[in-house]
Amino acid sequence: MGMSMAYGSGNDEESIATIRRAYELGITHFDTAELYGMGTGANEILLGQAVKGFRDKIVIATKFGFDLPNMGPGKSPLDSRPERIRVVVENSLRYLQTDYIDVLYQHRVDPAVPIEDVAGTVKDLIGAGKVRFSGMSEAGASTLRRAHAVQPVSVLQTEYSLFERDVEREILPAVRELGIGFVPYSPLGRGFLTSTVKPAAEYEESDMRRWDERWQGENYTKNLAAVEQLHQLAASEGLTVAQLALGWLLAQGDDIVPIFGTKTRSRLEENVGAATTSLSAVTLARVKEILPNGSFGARYPADFMPTWT
Numbered sequence: 626m627g628m629s630m631a632y633g634s635g636n637d638e639e640s641i642a643t644i645r646r647a648y649e650l651g652i653t654h655f656d657t658a659e660l661y662g663m664g665t666g667a668n669e670i671l672l673g674q675a676v677k678g679f680r681d682k683i684v685i686a687t688k689f690g691f692d693l694p695n696m697g698p699g700k701s702p703l704d705s706r707p708e709r710i711r712v713v714v715e716n717s718l719r720y721l722q723t724d725y726i727d728v729l730y731q732h733r734v735d736p737a738v739p740i741e742d743v744a745g746t747v748k749d750l751i752g753a754g755k756v757r758f759s760g761m762s763e764a765g766a767s768t769l770r771r772a773h774a775v776q777p778v779s780v781l782q783t784e785y786s787l788f789e790r791d792v793e794r795e796i797l798p799a800v801r802e803l804g805i806g807f808v809p810y811s812p813l814g815r816g817f818l819t820s821t822v823k824p825a826a827e828y829e830e831s832d833m834r835r836w837d838e839r840w841q842g843e844n845y846t847k848n849l850a851a852v853e854q855l856h857q858l859a860a861s862e863g864l865t866v867a868q869l870a871l872g873w874l875l876a877q878g879d880d881i882v883p884i885f886g887t888k889t890r891s892r893l894e895e896n897v898g899a900a901t902t903s904l905s906a907v908t909l910a911r912v913k914e915i916l917p918n919g920s921f922g923a924r925y926p927a928d929f930m931p932t933w934t
């Protein structure tokens with residue numbers, strides 16, 4: 626996502642080199658979405674180009690669910706009508722230069738379309754060989770169960786990190802009961818759980834962290850103090866904060882596959898180091914003492930906050 630939107634400007638050459646280096650380092654799961662090109666296909670085109678030489682060796686996940694052609698004030702940004710899903714999938718296949726999508730996610734639950742209709746459409750696309758597995762993002766346990774009854778859901782993707790732990794109450798128990806894998810997005814708290822966080826005003830104009838609540842006023846000061854403690858803890862284990870944050874997620878279970886985002890090879894290489902770290906029980910407990918309830922400040926403004934039903 627960050628290679629095309631949300632976190633300031635990108636550099637396609639370095640982005641492509643980063644994706645290819647990821648594959649060399651053993652990463653085989655790549656996440657994109659229609660949304661990340663705002664209807665232009667930009668992020669899917671970038672990914673398709675980068676993975677051309679090894680496409681059949683990796684998992685490509687993409688997402689539908691927004692009404693990008695008709696976005697505007699006073700209108701729902703969501704659109705999971707079956708006819709729209711089919712159009713988005715054809716576009717994604719073309720942009721990604723592939724015959725099949727490994728994981729097709731509904732990006733956000735659309736209250737205007739029964740989830741059974743959405744799941745039924747994905748089932749048809751799987752039957753047609755255009756999609757291999759079904760995924761959902763930010764769905765609540767009840768919606769997940771209804772979709773799963775029509776077409777088995779392979780993975781649920783939702784924000785989960787040292788900063789955002791709400792999924793631990795109902796969502797993780799539900800996916801585990803149903804045998805669904807869990808993909809935490811923004812595992813580095815959109816870059817706060819690293820050594821390079823800076824005040825909101827210092828990010829580029831187009832960077833969403835300028836208005837993210839976790840970066841504002843007292844929230845920022847408190848979150849920064851927690852990250853400084855995490856930094857000391859990480860250093861005592863010979864790790865960086867990013868490696869500690871990813872290692873903590875990996876320690877939550879084998880069914881958890883965090884997807885971090887970075888635009889550069891150097892940070893990719895740093896983050897991949899988390900895969901070979903094993904955090905002690907003492908360190909895991911200390912992490913929870915530092916951030917007992919996650920971050921200060923909500924992860925989305927109220928208008929954008931997903932409701933898990």
Ligand SMILES: NC(=O)c1ccc[n+]([C@@H]2O[C@H](COP(=O)([O-])OP(=O)(O)OC[C@H]3O[C@@H](n4cnc5c(N)ncnc54)[C@H](OP(=O)(O)O)[C@@H]3O)[C@@H](O)[C@H]2O)c1
Pocket residue numbers: 626627632656657732762763782783809810811812813814815816817819820821867884885886887888889892893895896
């Ligand atoms: N389903 C959804 O609704 C949803 C929502 C958000 C994201 N996602 C998916 O999840 C993926 C990851 O989310 P995210 O990008 O928000 O995750 P993230 O990994 O929590 O944060 C990414 C930010 O952290 C920075 N960063 C990464 N590694 C770093 C390091 N070692 N040191 C310092 N800074 C570092 C990146 O900067 P640089 O790029 O400059 O390195 C970037 O600004 C996205 O790419 C997207 O595919 C899904």
